[in-house]
Amino acid sequence: MTRWGITIPLTGVPLTAHRELVERLPDLGYTDAWSAETAGPDAFSPLVLASQWAPSLRLGTAIVPIYTRGPGLLAMSAATVAECAPGRFVFGIGTSSPVIVESWNGGAFTEPFQRSRDTLRFLRAALAGEKVTEEYSTFSVSKFRLERPPEPAPPLMLAALRPGMLRLAAREADGAITNWLSPEDVRTVRAELGDGPELVARIFVCPTEDADAARGLGRMLISSYLTVPVYRAFHEWLGRGDVLAPMHEAWAAGDRKRANELIPDEVVDELVVHGSPEACRERVQAYVDNGLDTPVIALLPNGGDPAEQVTALAPR
The missing domain is CATH 3.20.20.30 (Luciferase-like domain)
Structure with missing residues (x-):
């Protein structure tokens, strides 16, 4: 079933x-x-x-x-x-x-x-x-x-x-x-x-055709979760280490707004269904x-x- x-x-x-x-x-x-x-x-x-x-x-x-x-x-x-x-x-x-x-x-x-x-x-x-x-x-x-x-x-x-x-x-x-x-x-x-x-x-789903709004919410969640060490290691294992490195650097510097901006659209679209x-x-x-x-x-x-x-x- x-x-x-x-x-x-x-x-x-x-x-x-x-x-x-x-x-x-x-x-x-x-x-x-x-x-x-x-x-x-x-x-x-x-x-x-x-x-x-x-x-x-x-x-x-x-x-x-x-x-x-x-x-x-x-x-x-x-x-x-x-x-x-x-x-x-x-x-x-x-x-x-x-x-x-x-x-x-x-x-x-x-x-x-x-x-x-x-x-x-x-x-x-x-x-x-x-x-x-x-x-x-x-x-x-x-x-x-x-x-x-x-x-x-x-x-x-x-x-x-x-x-x-x-x-x-x-x-x-x-x-x-x-x-x-x-x-x-x-x-x-x-x-x-x-x-x-x-x-x-668990799959995060945002049923809206407003892609900018969905990606904005997705970026907030991704920066909150994927900066946790176990999730960072998970995505390095999955092959996203390089593409997420700028986010991690901004987050470590205390600039959460910049960290969100540095998450590429394609990463959001891969991880958040919208x-x-x-x-x-x-x-x-x-x-x-x-x-x-x-x-x-x-x-x-x-x-x-x-x-x-x-x-x-x-x-x-």
Whole structure:
């Protein structure tokens, strides 16, 4: 089955005001609803609501940071959503970023590869209902057992940008979650992940034919995200190191306006989907044609009605 996902909640729409739209998503052709977690709603609550509003949707987190909750609380939160949506929940985890982990949550962003591996191994055991006592390399757990282990246990997905994490996802998880890539980049990512595991990607979509406005918004997002070290390294691996170097130099000098101006149109057009709803749908389909299993549309606000835009972007 071809999957077609949407990110919830939508920007500017109150969480409880999503009910009517979420109820309609399956009839529109959407198969998935995925949440995120930065400084807005947590990743789990929107999915609990959606599980009751649209009982046929598959629900996923993309992603929950592994540093901002203890291992046991991660398992408890995942088990709660899995109980609300049995067989329809996918638990996506990832390292997040030093800003979110350290500056906003007072944690320590250390040993991301090892912490991801250890968390996957703990969650695999805990969500299966096992009593876990283990000295992992990055944390230890003693005699933890879920009181209500979900049946079935949800698949585990890992946020991955480069070969090391992609290979870890292939070995230890059920798939990988990525973002900020072009349809052509999917082939590079898929080659590292392999053909078996599921590949999910959040795709930023701005359904407007005002290309200047879409590119302006895209530049702001690109300079905010791709200057983060892990995303910078990701795009250097994908081959955009030279073309993005001027942006990085301006950003490092503290000139954000100049950094935005130095992002070429072609980079914005590769990484942000924009145009008419039909053109946007075709571009999202190009990701699938290049090896993506589950596209998850992240609707960028452009002044239009979000519900109408979600309807217009539904698969045909």
